[in-house]
Every structure is written in C-alpha cells, then in structure tokens.
Amino acid sequence: MRFGSTLAAAATLVAACAAADVDPIVIKGSKFFYSTNGTEFFLRGVAYQEEFAGNGSTSSSVQYRDPLANRDACARDVPLLTQLRTNTIRVYAVDPTANHDDCMQMLSDAGIYVIADLGEPKNSINRDTPQWNQEIYSRYEAVVDNLMQYNNTLGFFAGNEVTNLPNNTEASAFVKAAVRDVKAYIVSRDYRPVGVGYATNDDDQRTDIAEYFNCGDASSSIDFYGYNIYSWCGESTYRTSQYQARTQEFSNYNVPVFFAEYGCNKAQPRIFEEVGTLYGPDMTKVWSGGIVYMYYQEANDYGLVTIGSDDQATKLPDFSALSSQIARVTPSGVAMSAYSPTNQAQACPTQDSAWSASERLPPTPNNAVCSCMVQSLNCTAQDDISEEDITTNFDYLCDPNNGDYCSGILANGSTGDYGAYSMCNAAERVSWAFNAFFEDQRRNNPQNTDPCNFNGAARTQTGRASGNCRNVVDQAGGSGTGAITSAPAPSSTSSGGPAASSSTGAASVLVVPSFSLGMLQMAVYVTIAGLVGAGMIIL
DSSP states (O other), rough: OHHHHHHHHHHHHHHHOOOOOEEEEEEEEEEEETTTTTTOOOEEEEEEOOOOOOOOOOSOOOOOTTSSOHHHHOOOOOOOOHTTTTOOEEESOOTTTOOOOHHHHHEEEEEEEEEESSOOOTTTTOSSSOOOOHHHHHHHOOOHHTTTTSSTEEEEEEEOOOOOOOOGGGGHHHHHHHHHHHHHHHHHTTTOOEEEEEEEEEETTTTHHHHHHHSSSSSSOSSSSEEOOOOSSSSSSTTTHHHHHHHHHHTTSSSEEEEEEOOOSSSSSSOOTHHHHHSTTTTTTTTEEEEEEOOOOOTTOOOOOEEEETOOOOOOEHHHHHHHHHOOOOOOOOOGGOOOOOOOHHHHOOBBBBOOOSSSSSOOOOOOHHHHHHHSSSEETTTTTTTHHHHHHHHHHHHHHHHHHTTTTTTEETTTEEEETTSSOOHHHHHHHHHHHHHHHHHOOTSSSTOTTTTTTTTEEEOOOOOOOHHHHHHTTTTTTTOOOOOOOOOSSSSSOOOOOOOOOOTOEEOOOOOHHHHHHHHHHHHHHHHHHHHHOOO
C-alpha cells in the first residue's frame, strides 16, 4: 500500500468515524479527575519532540521542529503512541504561527492530550540573564492563543529546569511572574480554565523550588508541578531509586504533581521497571503519573523509535519494554466524591546563600506603558536599530562606572527591585537609557553638542505625554523606579488565535475536556492504526 494513499484514507476515516464524547477533567486539590464518573486521572505520557533540549538556556542559532505542524509525522506516530497506551504527550516548542489542526485532531481522536512548554530556544527565560519582558510574554501569549483552539490542550509549562544551581535561583522570580501573567491572560481571554505549571530537575534545590512555585497568592502560584527525574536506573527499588523520598517530600503538596520526564538510560536497553511502582499503591496517593523521555532517538540515546531516511519509524527495544510495562498497570485512585483536600500551599523558602529569589515578582509586561514611556522621551532609538547596536549600547550605558542611566529598565530577582520599564522590549529599554544619558549630558556637559547620536543608533524627538500616558510617566518617576499601579490596558501582541470562548467553570477548578471513545469508535481507530502502520512502520 502506498504511503500517500494510506495516509489520506486513514485521515478521512478518522475524521468521519472518530467523533468523541467530551468528558471534562477537573483538578480538585492535588489530583485530576474525570468529571462524569469522578474517577482519578493519571498521565501516561511520552515526550514528543525532535532535536530539542528544553532547559533554561537560550540560543540564537538553535532551530526547532514543531512536532504538531507535521501532519505526516503525526499520522505515522499517533498509532505507535496508542500502542503505548499514551494519553498525554509533552512538546517543548511549537510555532504559534503554524497550523496544528491535523495533528491536534489525530491526537484528540486517539484520546491524547498535549502539555506544551511556552518558550523556544531563541525566546524564553534564560537562567543566566533572566528577564520577563514584552518579547517573551508576546511569544507565550501567542502559544496560548494558538493551542487554546483545541480541546485536548491539557496545560502549559512556563519554564523547564530554569533554576538548576544556587547561583541562578533568582531566575525563578521571572518564571513565577510568567506563571502569574499567563494565568491572568487565560482568564482575560475568557478561555476555558487550563493549568500553567513549571517543570523542575531533580537537584539540590528541589525543596526550595517546589516551595517557591507553590507559595504565596494563588494567582501567581503554579496549577501543577512537573518533576524531571532520572534516578531509577535499570533494576532498582522504590527506596534505592529515591522515589520513596521524593514521594514523602510531595505528600503535602496541594496541586497535582507528576513526572514531567523520566526514564534513566544508564542501563540499556531500558527495562522500565519503575512504571509498575509509579502507577502502584506506594505512589499514586501523591503522583498523577508521568511522561517518559522520549519518543525520538537522538544523540542522547533516549529514544523509543528511530526514524529512517525513508521517514519510517522503527521500534527500538525500549519501546517494547515500555509497552510491556505500561500494559500491566491499572492505577487505583480515589473517587472525587470521597476526596476532601486538606493540603495547603507551601511557605515561601527563606532567602539565603542557597536560595536568592525574592517573593516580589517582576511587573507584568504592558506594551501600552512602554509606548507611553517612549513617547515621553526626547532621545529615542532609531526605528531600525539593530540587535548589535542595542547590545553595544546596553553594555556601555548600563555599566555603573559610566553613570546611572538604566535604573528604570533593570530587574533584580534577588532584591525584588524592578524598574518600571524593565518589562519593555529591548528597543524601548535602550531608548530609556539613551534618553537618560541625553538629559544628563544636556544638564552637565553642554560641550557635547550631539548627545543623542550613538553612532546613528538614536534620534531626537519632542517628548510628550498627556492623559493616561502622563499618569503612567508620573507614577514611574524621573528615575523610572516607581511602581505603576494604574495603567492603560495593553493592546494585543499575539500573532492571532481563536476568538475568546465562554467559560463557566469555578476559579478553583481547572476543566480540561477528555475524550471517551466507544467500542465501535475504538475498533475503527485500531483499524486505522493498522492501516497506517502497515504503510509506514517497520516492526
């Protein structure tokens, strides 16, 4: 059977026959439940993305492949994912301008949800130079807008392993601000309630990180917590793998926790003995399942399948081992009607030599505020200023040895001191620094006859601010360090997405539609999987 005709027939059959009944999943306390019958929901997940390391670093050169924009790959892979009883995939970077209809439909027809990380290699919160600004926020908004079109979007990660050492813990303040603002954005758009969480690594900062993202006001704390853990390697036990210790540590957490990545590969092939424990009685009281790392075989050697030059998938030994282990698990949860949550939010960690992130968070990016600021300046960046010019001038103007020109645009996640305009985009922030230097020179160095040149990177204008803008500028003050508590509403910066939909869910309950396939529909899907598999999968 030819690849093209098989794929077309399969897609047509899915669309025609796999209509799904929506059964919302709700979060109550630290657990997920099916709303219709009140049984507990556990993630059986697989990380699904090629050539990507989703940690708290950024790169201007790394490109990523959007796994939800490749219809042919999804048609090839979804049947394999169903063989693993997958009900959730995690994707680390998606293109918010791409069309994801085909892949998301195939996944939903198979009963598979999507948890998506909001960042991408060029645009996310960097652990070494953390910022929460308009560029990053616009990216996150756009991903939300794109994926909220689909009922099988389960949630979003605002960061992945951003803090991993004592010397970069302040970066967590910026990620927590992202959690706060994305949660508020989802509400402002009147989308159905969907959770925003954080995925952490298993290191010495684990306790502080878990407490920090769960503490304080619910509006800025996570809705769920992902734990990347690789401590069970080969033949191990609940105790020696440290699973027991981690379970005890999270026993009083008040939001769902799950393994956002697991599957140590130090012993190969992987045998996945931990699956039985993860979904067994010792852990299901605390954990809501997990996500195996990862589907594609890459240089890091974690793959379940390898993709050949003919674009066919070949199962690796790890695939068979995971399939065998996951087929045996039948996690037993608690009924929603019998469950009365008692866990409370954590206390925030004490700032010390091992933890520096402040409870005070960066301001919410607001392009209207930034526009008001730029309008008020007498010296501003050229419209076509290059990234190189921005970087060069930041390096000079924000060096304290050269003067105080950047207090209004700097952000310090350790002290909790944030310039009123620290959340603006790079061109707007450097405009503030240009103007501060310009005004200082006009006052104190009249011999400088062209203080707004910067080798052609800046230009003069007649600064003005009136009405709401005058109010914004006055609140920020001349130094730009005042708190702006009243500001005009931001204009939309997203690249598009669905129109806002109505939602009647209670604020304390997150509703995510589930899909319950009847026996006839499941039989049709299995038939499709066989047809597609026969054309594209090497067993």
